[in-house]
Amino acid sequence: MSAVIQSTGLTRHFGSVEAVNDVDLTVEEGSIFGFLGPNGSGKSTVIRMLCGLLAPTAGAATVLGHDVASQGERVKESIGYMSQQFSLYSDLTVMQNLTFYARIYGIPRRERKDRIEDVIGIVGIGDYRKRMASQLSGGWKQRLALACALVHQPKLMFLDEPTAGIDPVARRELWNLIFKLSGRGVTFFVTTHYMDEAERCSHVGYIYFSKLIVCGTPNQLKALPEIVPENTTRLEVRCTRLPQAMQTLSDLACIRDVTIFADSLHVLADEGNEGVIDRALREGGFGEPMVNQIPPTLEDVFVTLTRKHARENGKSAVV
Amino acid sequence: MGSRPLFRGITSIIYKESIHILRDPRTLFLMILVPGVQLTIFGYAINLDVKNIPTVIHDMDNRRESRELVDSFVNSGYFNIVAVADSDEELMRSIIRGEAKVGLKVPPDYSDRIVRGQDTQLQILIDGSDSTISMQALNVANAIALRKSIEVLTMRGATVAAPGLDNLPIDARPRVLFNPDMKTVNFMVPGLVGIVMQVVTMFLTAFAIVREKENGTLEQLMVTPVSRLGLMCGKLVPYGVIGTIETGIVLGLMTMLFRVPISGSLLLLAALCLLFLFTALGLGLLLSTLANNQIQAIQFAFVIMLPSVLLSGFIFPQESMPTPIWWIGQFIPVTYFIQILRGIIIRGAGFEDLWFQTLCLAGMGFALLTISTLRFRKRLG
Numbered sequence: 001m002s003a004v005i006q007s008t009g010l011t012r013h014f015g016s017v018e019a020v021n022d023v024d025l026t027v028e029e030g031s032i033f034g035f036l037g038p039n040g041s042g043k044s045t046v047i048r049m050l051c052g053l054l055a056p057t058a059g060a061a062t063v064l065g066h067d068v069a070s071q072g073e074r075v076k077e078s079i080g081y082m083s084q085q086f087s088l089y090s091d092l093t094v095m096q097n098l099t100f101y102a103r104i105y106g107i108p109r110r111e112r113k114d115r116i117e118d119v120i121g122i123v124g125i126g127d128y129r130k131r132m133a134s135q136l137s138g139g140w141k142q143r144l145a146l147a148c149a150l151v152h153q154p155k156l157m158f159l160d161e162p163t164a165g166i167d168p169v170a171r172r173e174l175w176n177l178i179f180k181l182s183g184r185g186v187t188f189f190v191t192t193h194y195m196d197e198a199e200r201c202s203h204v205g206y207i208y209f210s211k212l213i214v215c216g217t218p219n220q221l222k223a224l225p226e227i228v229p230e231n232t233t234r235l236e237v238r239c240t241r242l243p244q245a246m247q248t249l250s251d252l253a254c255i256r257d258v259t260i261f262a263d264s265l266h267v268l269a270d271e272g273n274e275g276v277i278d279r280a281l282r283e284g285g286f287g288e289p290m291v292n293q294i295p296p297t298l299e300d301v302f303v304t305l306t307r308k309h310a311r312e313n314g315k316s317a318v319v
Numbered sequence: 320m321g322s323r324p325l326f327r328g329i330t331s332i333i334y335k336e337s338i339h340i341l342r343d344p345r346t347l348f349l350m351i352l353v354p355g356v357q358l359t360i361f362g363y364a365i366n367l368d369v370k371n372i373p374t375v376i377h378d379m380d381n382r383r384e385s386r387e388l389v390d391s392f393v394n395s396g397y398f399n400i401v402a403v404a405d406s407d408e409e410l411m412r413s414i415i416r417g418e419a420k421v422g423l424k425v426p427p428d429y430s431d432r433i434v435r436g437q438d439t440q441l442q443i444l445i446d447g448s449d450s451t452i453s454m455q456a457l458n459v460a461n462a463i464a465l466r467k468s469i470e471v472l473t474m475r476g477a478t479v480a481a482p483g484l485d486n487l488p489i490d491a492r493p494r495v496l497f498n499p500d501m502k503t504v505n506f507m508v509p510g511l512v513g514i515v516m517q518v519v520t521m522f523l524t525a526f527a528i529v530r531e532k533e534n535g536t537l538e539q540l541m542v543t544p545v546s547r548l549g550l551m552c553g554k555l556v557p558y559g560v561i562g563t564i565e566t567g568i569v570l571g572l573m574t575m576l577f578r579v580p581i582s583g584s585l586l587l588l589a590a591l592c593l594l595f596l597f598t599a600l601g602l603g604l605l606l607s608t609l610a611n612n613q614i615q616a617i618q619f620a621f622v623i624m625l626p627s628v629l630l631s632g633f634i635f636p637q638e639s640m641p642t643p644i645w646w647i648g649q650f651i652p653v654t655y656f657i658q659i660l661r662g663i664i665i666r667g668a669g670f671e672d673l674w675f676q677t678l679c680l681a682g683m684g685f686a687l688l689t690i691s692t693l694r695f696r697k698r699l700g
Contacts (some may be wrong), residue, residue: 051542052542053538053541053542073544073546076542076543076544077544079542081539081542083535083538083539085535086535087534087535087536087538087539088536088539089534089536090534101543104540104543104544104545105543105544106544
């Protein structure tokens with residue numbers, strides 16, 4: 001496998017503001033790379049640099065073998081890009097939007113029809129050819145946007161928060177499309193806020209305060225020593241009155257961290273303290289507690305790393 | 320019923336709204352400064368009492384008496400000698416070119432006849448393409464000739480008891496050229512053609528791009544291999560075509576509905592209209608790089624429109640404007656276009672008379688397009 005995106009020391013300043021700081025990134029061919037980070041952490045700036053829209057202040061990046069600073073136009077020809085807001089022409093029909101993008105990417109007239117039908121087939125928008133883009137629902141709009149970005153058969157797709165604001169069914173269908181295309185050899189670079197989407201990616205990177213904090217496969221990240229430090233264990237605790245139980249547990253000396261997760265508590269505790277926890281909860285009247293060991297989630301990974309990073313940089317973690 | 324104060328929460332809304340206003344210095348600038356500046360500038364410009372009418376002199380006599388006559392024209396404050404002609408043709412050319420609005424012709428035997436106590440004739444040619452100026456020039460020239468006559472009579476010892484008006488020593492013969500009836504319509508409609516063309520073209524272009532900015536489609540386009548010039552010219556061409564059709568309609572209405580004949584070359588008119596369209600499109604493009612949304616585009620368009628109407632010579636003669644305000648007018652493309660339109664349509668001017676205006680328009684169009692292309696690049700880069 002070869003790298004389709006490779007950046008070293010990628011940095012961008014806006015005046016005195018450091019938007020992206022020294023980012024080293026490698027995205028392998030065929031992977032689905034999930035790029036995570038809070039708003040304003042530099043995600044969009046990284047994407048804009050990788051797409052050849054913005055020149056780096058320092059460092060360099062190659063995308064599909066082209067240098068983003070000097071060969072921005074070559075990069076643009078070979079990638080597909082789908083932005084977070086719906087950015088197609090709402091007063092054009094589905095077919096007209098597709099034809100427009102096919103022409104702009106210079107697809108010869110002879111091939112145009114086949115290419116358009118091809119992407120229509122992939123995203124399954126065939127029933128809406130003559131429909132105005134403004135009359136499509138959110139999920140269909142995203143499919144159309146994906147089709148437009150695919151029409152020139154890019155090897156690499158950038159999706160900037162593709163599922164923001166669409167319903168759960170459409171969200172799942174869009175991910176199924178991503179997997180389908182990934183199966184055809186398309187590499188994806190996806191930004192998202194959703195942890196469950198991050199879990200679907202083959203690789204994830206987490207950017208925080210303009211710095212790339214971590215990068216790797218989800219399993220690699222979960223196995224990082226700072227996520228489950230030596231002599232500690234991650235536990236799932238089921239009991240009643242979770243908010244109060246959380247308070248009770250965080251007062252215990254052996255508890256490093258505790259958060260509510262759906263109908264249970266996720267606890268990072270010193271090893272061998274299951275009994276202590278069980279007792280404390282019974283005494284506090286939190287029903288019949290159940291304590292189980294669990295692997296960390298990506299959310300655990302990012303929360304832990306963010307706090308650690310903030311501690312080391314003297315900033316308070318905003319999570 | 321519980322008491323519900325009528326203005327509950329008003330202070331918090333005022334507080335929040337004040338922050339909105341202060342956060343957006345561009346709008347604040349437009350709201351506070353621009354109206355004051357415009358009122359000041361336009362207040363000075365709106366002056367229908369024309370002074371300093373550019374005048375060309377053809378003094379075939381050129382002796383003491385004739386120079387005194389010319390001086391009395393200058394000293395009146397209404398005439399400003401901009402050129403001295405050596406022949407009738409030169410005098411006419413100067414008026415056709417728009418350089419002078421009034422031509423004063425003194426006969427070669429003027430001094431001799433005055434000294435000998437004979438009557439003499441004075442020819443005054445007035446450009447009728449600007450009805451305000453020509454009316455003023457006509458009245459003032461007559462008044463000066465009359466006063467001069469009385470002076471001469473007094474000097475002769477007032478031997479004539481009561482001279483009739485038809486019996487004056489200096490007989491001013493004013494002749495209004497090009498628009499002899501001084502029809503306002505002939506003066507206003509060609510100018511209006513320029514204003515209308517600018518409005519439509521500038522607004523269409525500006526909105527076409529600002530809309531893409533608002534919708535986020537511009538960013539999507541930027542990630543495609545489309546070149547900046549390809550994008551900008553692709554936007555300009557369709558609106559250029561609309562502008563061209565519109566120009567044809569407006570000129571057609573002018574000749575058929577308002578009965579304003581085109582005295583000059585139709586081909587030259589068409590060519591220079593295209594040149595102006597190019598400049599107006601450039602202006603629209605610049606506007607679109609300044610504005611981030613359609614509301615701002617409208618605000619900026621107004622900042623451009625008012626001077627285009629008031630300072631370009633469209634309504635108020637530029638001759639009477641104070642120098643700094645006159646200079647502002649020289650930076651407005653439509654100023655030159657209105658001069659071109661009136662030149663060709665009313666006075667039948669040719670390219671040799673209008674090359675300066677043509678050069679200014681072309682220069683501005685090129686500059687506008689260059690600046691907007693560079694700004695466009697910067698904004699997205």
